Amino acid sequence: TTHSNCEIEMSYLSNIDTGILKFCLEHNDSPNLKESLPERDPRDFEWLKKVMASVKSDAERLRLCNETLTDELSTISDKARALDEILFIVEDLDNANDYCKMGLGELAISMSYGIGEEYENKKNNNNNNDEEDQSNLGVEDEGEIRAGACFILSTLAQNNEFSQKQILDQKIFHILLKLLEDEEVDKVIIKGLSALSAMIRGNEDAKTIFKENNGLKNLNRLLSTSENCSIRTKVIVTLKHLVIENINLVIDTILEEEYLNIILSNVSNENQGLNDSENNETLREQTLLFLISLFEHQDEIKQKKINIKNILSETSLKEKLQDQLNNNEIEDLEKDLLSQLLSRL
Numbered sequence: 087t088t089h090s091n092c093e094i095e096m097s098y099l100s101n102i103d104t105g106i107l108k109f110c111l112e113h114n115d116s117p118n119l120k121e122s123l124p125e126r127d128p129r130d131f132e133w134l135k136k137v138m139a140s141v142k143s144d145a146e147r148l149r150l151c152n153e154t155l156t157d158e159l160s161t162i163s164d165k166a167r168a169l170d171e172i173l174f175i176v177e178d179l180d181n182a183n184d185y186c187k188m189g190l191g192e193l194a195i196s197m198s199y200g201i202g203e204e205y206e207n208k209k210n211n212n213n214n215n216d217e218e219d220q221s222n223l224g225v226e227d228e229g230e231i232r233a234g235a236c237f238i239l240s241t242l243a244q245n246n247e248f249s250q251k252q253i254l255d256q257k258i259f260h261i262l263l264k265l266l267e268d269e270e271v272d273k274v275i276i277k278g279l280s281a282l283s284a285m286i287r288g289n290e291d292a293k294t295i296f297k298e299n300n301g302l303k304n305l306n307r308l309l310s311t312s313e314n315c316s317i318r319t320k321v322i323v324t325l326k327h328l329v330i331e332n333i334n335l336v337i338d339t340i341l342e343e344e345y346l347n348i349i350l351s352n353v354s355n356e357n358q359g360l361n362d363s364e365n366n367e368t369l370r371e372q373t374l375l376f377l378i379s380l381f382e383h384q385d386e387i388k389q390k391k392i393n394i395k396n397i398l399s400e401t402s403l404k405e406k407l408q409d410q411l412n413n414n415e416i417e418d419l420e421k422d423l424l425s426q427l428l429s430r431l
Contacts, residue, residue: 144181145188148172152192162227169196169234173241182242186252194261196235200228201268229271236262236277243284250289259285259292263299272314279308279320287327293335302339310348315365318352319372325349326376333383337390341397349373354406367417370410374423381430395431404431 142150154160154168176182239262242249253259262285266278282301285292296302305321312318328336339345352373380387380394387394398404410416411424 144175144178145184148175148181148185148188152188155192155196162231165196165199165231166234169231169238173234173238176238176241179246182246183248183252186242186249186256190253190256190258193235193238194256194258196231197239197258197261197265199231199235201232229274232265232269232271232274233277236265236274236281240277240281240284243281245284245288247289250285250292253285254289254291254295259295260299263296263301263304266308267300267304272312272317275308275312275317276314276320279317279324283320283324283327286324287331290332293328293332297335302336302345306345306348309352315369319365319369322349322352322369322372322376326372326379329376329379329383333386334390337387337392341392341394346397347401349376350401350403350406353377353403354410367420371420371423374420374427377427378423378430381427398431404428407431 151168151172154164157164160168172185176185239253239258243253262278262281266275266282269275269278282296286296305325309318309321325336325340329340340349350373352369354370377398384394407424407428411421411428416424
């Protein structure tokens with residue numbers, strides 16, 4: 087840049103504070119930027135001071151979003167936008183911790199949004215209306231708020247010991263468990279399961295509370311009743327991590343005949359009609375990984391005088407696995423997992 091060009095460019099910089107420019111120029115090694123700044127009328131830069139004064143901190147933005155979540159005049163769209171902004175802000179670890187320190191009451195309210203007598207009435211009306219009328223009843227829209235709140239909870243808890251403790255101490259985890267017990271909207275269940283997984287991985291206190299509040303029984307219910315492959319897959323993944331991290335906490339329950347049979351029903355093409363084939367494939371693969379994880383913890387299982395090989399041999403699992411392995415349409419990863427499991431039976 088020539089001397090004359092530099093002066094021309096500077097003539098267009100009236101929108102930048104002179105102090106900032108002077109600092110940059112004085113601390114720059116370029117020989118072309120050693121010129122003095124022209125004198126400016128201080129009034130030219132008043133706008134910058136106003137702009138800087140109007141910029142809200144992340145803490146202030148979170149506070150305003152929380153107010154929107156609890157404002158009775160806020161629409162569902164208003165609340166959804168507030169949740170989106172909170173989610174964006176708390177992706178930063180420090181902001182996540184600060185948000186927890188502010189108190190998670192507004193988040194808890196959002197996790198329960200639309201649930202109650204009015205919600206039950208809407209569901210009953212939903213059952214009595216044609217499909218073309220159901221979109222106006224608001225059940226799904228209100229579910230968006232609960233799903234958004236669960237997504238935030240998942241983000242707060244992900245690999246964050248401080249936030250996990252805050253979620254436990256403020257009893258938000260109990261609200262999550264209750265939500266998963268009662269919820270009927272698939273998208274909310276999916277986000278809720280993500281939050282559950284984020285909370286219990288690496289957190290023994292959360293695992294204990296989960297078990298004490300019939301968490302394993304509820305996962306079994308979701309496996310046996312849900313026709314959504316994404317829900318079933320998230321349940322299996324959660325069970326797999328429980329086995330890997332603390333098998334003694336869950337082994338007695340998951341090896342009960344009824345519980346195990348529901349899990350085993352996901353290893354073959356029997357459930358192909360649940361969702362699309364890609365989701366079903368992921369479900370089968372995660373179920374195989376879960377079963378392999380059981381064999382990788384045989385020593386702990388044997389201490390309870392349980393023989394996992396004998397238990398699985400008493401089912402028709404081996405035949406199902408072999409039939410599945412003979413299916414030419416399955417992917418290489420699934421074939422490899424099937425071979426691994428068969429070699430252990």
